[in-house]
Amino acid sequence: MTWTVVDDGDGSPRIVIAEPAGSTAVVLLNGAQIVSWKNDRHEELLFMGSKVIKKPSKVVRGGIPICFSEFGDTGFQNRNRLWILDSDSSPLPPPKTSSTVDLLLKSSVEDDLKIWPRSFELRLRIILGSGKLTLIPHVRNTDSKVITFSFSLQNYLSVSNISEVRVEGLETLDYFDNLSERKRCTEQADAITFDGEVDRVYLSTPPKIAIIDHEKKRTLVLRKEDLPDAGVWNPWDKKAKMLPDFGYDDYKSMLRVDSSAIEAPIVLKPLEEWNGRQELSFVSSSYCSGQLDPLKVLHG
Numbered sequence: 001m002t003w004t005v006v007d008d009g010d011g012s013p014r015i016v017i018a019e020p021a022g023s024t025a026v027v028l029l030n031g032a033q034i035v036s037w038k039n040d041r042h043e044e045l046l047f048m049g050s051k052v053i054k055k056p057s058k059v060v061r062g063g064i065p066i067c068f069s070e071f072g073d074t075g076f077q078n079r080n081r082l083w084i085l086d087s088d089s090s091p092l093p094p095p096k097t098s099s100t101v102d103l104l105l106k107s108s109v110e111d112d113l114k115i116w117p118r119s120f121e122l123r124l125r126i127i128l129g130s131g132k133l134t135l136i137p138h139v140r141n142t143d144s145k146v147i148t149f150s151f152s153l154q155n156y157l158s159v160s161n162i163s164e165v166r167v168e169g170l171e172t173l174d175y176f177d178n179l180s181e182r183k184r185c186t187e188q189a190d191a192i193t194f195d196g197e198v199d200r201v202y203l204s205t206p207p208k209i210a211i212i213d214h215e216k217k218r219t220l221v222l223r224k225e226d227l228p229d230a231g232v233w234n235p236w237d238k239k240a241k242m243l244p245d246f247g248y249d250d251y252k253s254m255l256r257v258d259s260s261a262i263e264a265p266i267v268l269k270p271l272e273e274w275n276g277r278q279e280l281s282f283v284s285s286s287y288c289s290g291q292l293d294p295l296k297v298l299h300g
Protein backbone atom coordinates (compact mmCIF):
# COMPACT_ATOMS: atom_id res chain seq x y z
CA MET A 1 0.00 0.00 0.00
CA THR A 2 1.52 3.36 -0.97
CA TRP A 3 -0.87 5.69 0.74
CA THR A 4 -1.39 6.74 4.34
CA VAL A 5 -4.09 8.57 6.27
CA VAL A 6 -2.78 11.59 8.15
CA ASP A 7 -4.95 13.06 10.90
CA ASP A 8 -3.46 15.89 12.95
CA GLY A 9 -6.69 16.21 14.91
CA ASP A 10 -7.42 19.58 13.24
CA GLY A 11 -10.63 18.28 11.64
CA SER A 12 -9.01 17.96 8.19
CA PRO A 13 -7.91 14.34 7.80
CA ARG A 14 -6.09 13.71 4.54
CA ILE A 15 -4.60 10.92 2.50
CA VAL A 16 -1.06 11.11 1.19
CA ILE A 17 -0.45 8.96 -1.88
CA ALA A 18 3.01 8.16 -3.23
CA GLU A 19 4.07 6.16 -6.27
CA PRO A 20 7.39 4.40 -6.94
CA ALA A 21 8.82 7.08 -9.30
CA GLY A 22 8.50 9.67 -6.52
CA SER A 23 5.42 11.75 -7.30
CA THR A 24 2.87 12.39 -4.55
CA ALA A 25 -0.72 13.57 -4.14
CA VAL A 26 -2.65 14.76 -1.09
CA VAL A 27 -6.43 14.40 -0.80
CA LEU A 28 -8.61 15.98 1.89
CA LEU A 29 -11.39 13.72 3.11
CA ASN A 30 -13.55 16.85 3.43
CA GLY A 31 -15.02 17.16 -0.04
CA ALA A 32 -12.52 14.62 -1.50
CA GLN A 33 -10.57 17.64 -2.67
CA ILE A 34 -7.11 16.99 -4.15
CA VAL A 35 -4.93 19.70 -2.57
CA SER A 36 -1.50 18.78 -3.90
CA TRP A 37 0.06 16.87 -6.77
CA LYS A 38 3.86 16.93 -7.01
CA ASN A 39 6.04 15.39 -9.70
CA ASP A 40 9.15 13.28 -9.02
CA ARG A 41 11.19 16.51 -8.67
CA HIS A 42 8.78 17.65 -5.91
CA GLU A 43 7.42 20.50 -8.05
CA GLU A 44 3.81 21.37 -7.27
CA LEU A 45 1.65 20.99 -10.37
CA LEU A 46 -1.59 22.34 -8.92
CA PHE A 47 -2.33 25.92 -7.87
CA MET A 48 -3.42 26.77 -4.32
CA GLY A 49 -4.58 30.27 -3.36
CA SER A 50 -1.85 31.89 -1.25
CA LYS A 51 -4.42 33.28 1.23
CA VAL A 52 -6.20 30.01 1.85
CA ILE A 53 -7.00 29.49 5.50
CA LYS A 54 -7.48 25.80 6.16
CA LYS A 55 -10.60 25.13 8.17
CA PRO A 56 -12.47 21.88 8.62
CA SER A 57 -15.33 21.43 6.15
CA LYS A 58 -14.19 24.29 3.94
CA VAL A 59 -13.55 23.90 0.24
CA VAL A 60 -10.64 26.09 -0.75
CA ARG A 61 -9.82 27.67 -4.09
CA GLY A 62 -7.02 25.48 -5.27
CA GLY A 63 -6.13 21.89 -6.06
CA ILE A 64 -9.03 19.93 -7.56
CA PRO A 65 -12.43 20.42 -5.87
CA ILE A 66 -14.99 17.77 -6.81
CA CYS A 67 -18.43 19.26 -7.53
CA PHE A 68 -21.44 16.99 -7.58
CA SER A 69 -24.75 18.74 -7.29
CA GLU A 70 -28.41 18.52 -7.95
CA PHE A 71 -28.81 19.84 -11.48
CA GLY A 72 -29.22 23.60 -11.43
CA ASP A 73 -27.06 23.91 -8.29
CA THR A 74 -30.08 24.67 -6.15
CA GLY A 75 -29.68 21.98 -3.57
CA PHE A 76 -27.21 19.30 -2.59
CA GLN A 77 -23.48 19.83 -3.06
CA ASN A 78 -20.83 17.38 -1.94
CA ARG A 79 -18.16 20.00 -1.47
CA ASN A 80 -17.90 20.08 2.31
CA ARG A 81 -18.98 16.55 3.20
CA LEU A 82 -16.67 14.09 4.89
CA TRP A 83 -15.90 11.16 2.58
CA ILE A 84 -14.77 7.76 3.83
CA LEU A 85 -12.28 5.25 2.51
CA ASP A 86 -14.16 2.72 0.43
CA SER A 87 -13.12 -0.82 1.19
CA ASP A 88 -15.49 -2.31 -1.38
CA SER A 89 -14.30 -1.34 -4.85
CA SER A 90 -16.81 -3.66 -6.56
CA PRO A 91 -18.67 -1.00 -8.58
CA LEU A 92 -15.27 -0.26 -10.17
CA PRO A 93 -12.80 -2.90 -11.43
CA PRO A 94 -10.16 -4.09 -8.90
CA PRO A 95 -7.34 -1.51 -8.63
CA LYS A 96 -4.30 -2.27 -10.80
CA THR A 97 -1.74 -0.37 -8.72
CA SER A 98 -1.13 0.14 -5.03
CA SER A 99 -1.17 3.92 -5.56
CA THR A 100 -4.95 3.78 -5.92
CA VAL A 101 -7.39 5.17 -3.34
CA ASP A 102 -11.17 4.66 -3.42
CA LEU A 103 -13.35 7.17 -1.57
CA LEU A 104 -17.07 7.02 -0.91
CA LEU A 105 -19.80 9.48 0.03
CA LYS A 106 -23.26 8.15 0.79
CA SER A 107 -26.37 10.31 1.07
CA SER A 108 -26.98 9.16 4.60
CA VAL A 109 -26.66 12.38 6.54
CA GLU A 110 -30.08 13.59 7.65
CA ASP A 111 -29.31 17.17 6.63
CA ASP A 112 -28.37 16.07 3.10
CA LEU A 113 -31.67 14.28 2.69
CA LYS A 114 -33.56 17.41 3.76
CA ILE A 115 -31.82 19.42 1.03
CA TRP A 116 -32.11 16.76 -1.67
CA PRO A 117 -34.33 13.81 -0.74
CA ARG A 118 -32.52 11.31 -2.94
CA SER A 119 -30.38 8.35 -2.07
CA PHE A 120 -27.12 7.76 -3.97
CA GLU A 121 -23.55 6.54 -3.65
CA LEU A 122 -20.81 8.80 -4.95
CA ARG A 123 -17.38 7.24 -5.37
CA LEU A 124 -14.06 8.69 -6.44
CA ARG A 125 -11.14 6.53 -7.51
CA ILE A 126 -7.78 8.35 -7.44
CA ILE A 127 -4.88 6.72 -9.27
CA LEU A 128 -1.41 8.23 -9.02
CA GLY A 129 1.07 7.16 -11.68
CA SER A 130 4.43 8.45 -12.83
CA GLY A 131 3.61 11.91 -14.23
CA LYS A 132 -0.09 11.07 -14.29
CA LEU A 133 -3.07 11.66 -12.01
CA THR A 134 -6.31 9.89 -12.90
CA LEU A 135 -9.68 10.57 -11.27
CA ILE A 136 -12.68 8.29 -11.84
CA PRO A 137 -15.96 9.56 -10.36
CA HIS A 138 -18.76 7.02 -10.11
CA VAL A 139 -22.40 7.60 -9.10
CA ARG A 140 -24.98 4.92 -8.34
CA ASN A 141 -28.64 5.77 -7.91
CA THR A 142 -29.82 3.87 -4.84
CA ASP A 143 -33.16 5.71 -4.79
CA SER A 144 -36.53 4.57 -6.09
CA LYS A 145 -36.79 7.81 -8.14
CA VAL A 146 -34.71 9.26 -10.96
CA ILE A 147 -31.72 11.42 -9.94
CA THR A 148 -30.49 14.31 -12.09
CA PHE A 149 -27.17 15.99 -11.42
CA SER A 150 -24.26 17.96 -12.83
CA PHE A 151 -20.61 17.10 -12.20
CA SER A 152 -17.33 18.94 -12.35
CA LEU A 153 -13.68 18.29 -11.56
CA GLN A 154 -12.28 21.81 -11.13
CA ASN A 155 -8.58 21.64 -12.01
CA TYR A 156 -6.69 24.62 -10.60
CA LEU A 157 -3.47 24.30 -12.60
CA SER A 158 -0.22 25.96 -11.65
CA VAL A 159 1.21 27.98 -14.56
CA SER A 160 4.32 30.17 -14.71
CA ASN A 161 2.63 33.22 -16.24
CA ILE A 162 -0.96 33.21 -17.45
CA SER A 163 -0.07 35.67 -20.23
CA GLU A 164 2.24 33.03 -21.74
CA VAL A 165 -0.23 30.14 -21.67
CA ARG A 166 -2.13 28.72 -24.67
CA VAL A 167 -5.00 26.28 -24.50
CA GLU A 168 -5.51 24.14 -27.60
CA GLY A 169 -8.39 21.80 -28.39
CA LEU A 170 -11.28 24.21 -27.77
CA GLU A 171 -11.09 26.20 -31.01
CA THR A 172 -14.31 26.53 -33.08
CA LEU A 173 -16.41 25.22 -30.17
CA ASP A 174 -19.49 26.85 -28.68
CA TYR A 175 -19.26 28.09 -25.12
CA PHE A 176 -21.41 29.75 -22.47
CA ASP A 177 -19.88 33.06 -21.44
CA ASN A 178 -20.52 33.50 -17.71
CA LEU A 179 -19.35 37.12 -18.02
CA SER A 180 -22.28 37.84 -20.40
CA GLU A 181 -25.17 36.13 -18.62
CA ARG A 182 -24.25 32.71 -20.04
CA LYS A 183 -24.63 33.93 -23.62
CA ARG A 184 -23.83 31.16 -26.11
CA CYS A 185 -20.85 32.18 -28.29
CA THR A 186 -18.52 30.41 -30.72
CA GLU A 187 -14.77 30.40 -30.19
CA GLN A 188 -13.08 32.24 -33.06
CA ALA A 189 -9.44 32.07 -31.98
CA ASP A 190 -7.00 29.34 -33.12
CA ALA A 191 -6.05 28.79 -29.51
CA ILE A 192 -7.11 30.42 -26.27
CA THR A 193 -4.72 32.94 -24.77
CA PHE A 194 -5.32 35.19 -21.77
CA ASP A 195 -5.20 38.95 -21.28
CA GLY A 196 -8.18 39.50 -18.98
CA GLU A 197 -10.88 37.75 -16.96
CA VAL A 198 -12.24 34.53 -18.51
CA ASP A 199 -15.22 32.58 -17.18
CA ARG A 200 -16.57 30.16 -19.80
CA VAL A 201 -17.96 26.70 -20.22
CA TYR A 202 -16.95 25.13 -23.56
CA LEU A 203 -19.50 22.62 -24.79
CA SER A 204 -19.10 19.12 -26.23
CA THR A 205 -15.31 19.33 -26.20
CA PRO A 206 -12.95 16.72 -27.67
CA PRO A 207 -11.50 14.16 -25.24
CA LYS A 208 -8.08 15.85 -25.22
CA ILE A 209 -7.15 19.44 -24.32
CA ALA A 210 -3.55 20.77 -24.22
CA ILE A 211 -2.48 23.55 -21.87
CA ILE A 212 0.86 24.81 -23.15
CA ASP A 213 3.02 26.70 -20.65
CA HIS A 214 5.78 28.39 -22.65
CA GLU A 215 7.76 29.66 -19.68
CA LYS A 216 7.79 26.36 -17.81
CA LYS A 217 8.53 24.53 -21.08
CA ARG A 218 5.83 22.10 -20.17
CA THR A 219 2.49 21.03 -21.59
CA LEU A 220 -0.29 19.61 -19.51
CA VAL A 221 -2.58 17.21 -21.28
CA LEU A 222 -6.12 16.78 -20.00
CA ARG A 223 -7.89 13.66 -21.25
CA LYS A 224 -11.49 13.10 -20.27
CA GLU A 225 -14.38 10.73 -20.87
CA ASP A 226 -18.09 11.22 -20.22
CA LEU A 227 -17.41 14.75 -18.98
CA PRO A 228 -18.23 16.56 -22.23
CA ASP A 229 -17.87 20.19 -21.15
CA ALA A 230 -14.79 22.17 -20.08
CA GLY A 231 -14.89 25.23 -17.84
CA VAL A 232 -12.06 27.72 -18.34
CA TRP A 233 -11.63 30.29 -15.57
CA ASN A 234 -9.18 32.96 -14.54
CA PRO A 235 -10.51 35.83 -12.37
CA TRP A 236 -7.77 38.30 -13.40
CA ASP A 237 -6.76 41.11 -11.05
CA LYS A 238 -10.00 42.90 -10.10
CA LYS A 239 -12.12 39.79 -9.43
CA ALA A 240 -9.19 38.10 -7.66
CA LYS A 241 -9.10 40.95 -5.12
CA MET A 242 -12.63 40.03 -4.07
CA LEU A 243 -11.84 36.33 -3.57
CA PRO A 244 -10.83 35.53 0.01
CA ASP A 245 -8.41 32.72 -0.98
CA PHE A 246 -6.50 34.70 -3.59
CA GLY A 247 -3.40 36.82 -2.99
CA TYR A 248 -2.86 39.96 -5.07
CA ASP A 249 -0.84 38.33 -7.86
CA ASP A 250 -2.20 34.78 -7.62
CA TYR A 251 -4.24 35.09 -10.81
CA LYS A 252 -0.98 35.24 -12.78
CA SER A 253 0.07 31.75 -11.76
CA MET A 254 -3.19 29.83 -12.17
CA LEU A 255 -5.63 28.61 -14.74
CA ARG A 256 -8.68 26.50 -14.04
CA VAL A 257 -9.66 24.05 -16.75
CA ASP A 258 -12.55 21.88 -15.59
CA SER A 259 -13.83 18.51 -16.76
CA SER A 260 -17.59 18.87 -16.47
CA ALA A 261 -21.05 17.65 -17.35
CA ILE A 262 -22.97 20.90 -17.11
CA GLU A 263 -24.97 21.66 -20.26
CA ALA A 264 -26.92 18.40 -20.19
CA PRO A 265 -27.72 16.86 -16.81
CA ILE A 266 -26.73 13.28 -16.02
CA VAL A 267 -29.96 11.37 -15.47
CA LEU A 268 -29.94 8.03 -13.65
CA LYS A 269 -32.94 5.78 -13.18
CA PRO A 270 -33.10 3.68 -10.00
CA LEU A 271 -30.05 1.39 -9.74
CA GLU A 272 -28.38 2.92 -12.81
CA GLU A 273 -24.72 3.95 -12.61
CA TRP A 274 -22.54 6.58 -14.28
CA ASN A 275 -18.84 7.06 -14.33
CA GLY A 276 -16.62 9.71 -15.78
CA ARG A 277 -12.84 9.79 -16.09
CA GLN A 278 -10.13 12.39 -16.26
CA GLU A 279 -6.40 11.97 -16.68
CA LEU A 280 -3.90 14.78 -16.19
CA SER A 281 -0.37 14.27 -17.46
CA PHE A 282 2.62 16.42 -18.29
CA VAL A 283 4.91 16.50 -21.29
CA SER A 284 8.21 18.10 -20.27
CA SER A 285 8.83 20.11 -23.34
CA SER A 286 7.39 23.16 -24.93
CA TYR A 287 5.86 24.40 -28.08
CA CYS A 288 8.66 26.91 -28.65
CA SER A 289 11.43 24.35 -28.13
CA GLY A 290 10.27 22.69 -31.34
CA GLN A 291 10.25 19.30 -29.60
CA LEU A 292 6.55 19.28 -29.09
CA ASP A 293 4.05 19.32 -31.87
CA PRO A 294 0.76 20.48 -30.31
CA LEU A 295 -1.17 18.54 -32.92
CA LYS A 296 0.52 15.35 -31.72
CA VAL A 297 -0.36 16.20 -28.15
CA LEU A 298 -3.97 16.71 -29.12
CA HIS A 299 -4.42 13.87 -31.56
CA GLY A 300 -1.54 11.51 -30.83
Ligand SMILES: O=P(O)(O)OC[C@H]1O[C@@H](O)[C@H](O)[C@@H](O)[C@@H]1O
Pocket residue numbers: 061178199200231233
Ligand atom coordinates in the same frame (compact mmCIF):
# COMPACT_ATOMS: atom_id res chain seq x y z
O1 LIG B 1 -16.30 31.05 -5.95
P1 LIG B 1 -16.18 29.61 -6.38
O2 LIG B 1 -17.39 28.79 -6.10
O3 LIG B 1 -14.91 29.00 -5.91
O4 LIG B 1 -16.06 29.66 -7.94
C1 LIG B 1 -15.09 30.40 -8.59
C2 LIG B 1 -15.58 30.62 -10.03
O5 LIG B 1 -15.90 29.37 -10.61
C3 LIG B 1 -16.36 29.44 -11.95
O6 LIG B 1 -16.71 28.15 -12.37
C4 LIG B 1 -17.60 30.27 -12.01
O7 LIG B 1 -18.08 30.30 -13.33
C5 LIG B 1 -17.23 31.65 -11.52
O8 LIG B 1 -18.31 32.50 -11.67
C6 LIG B 1 -16.75 31.56 -10.10
O9 LIG B 1 -16.35 32.84 -9.64
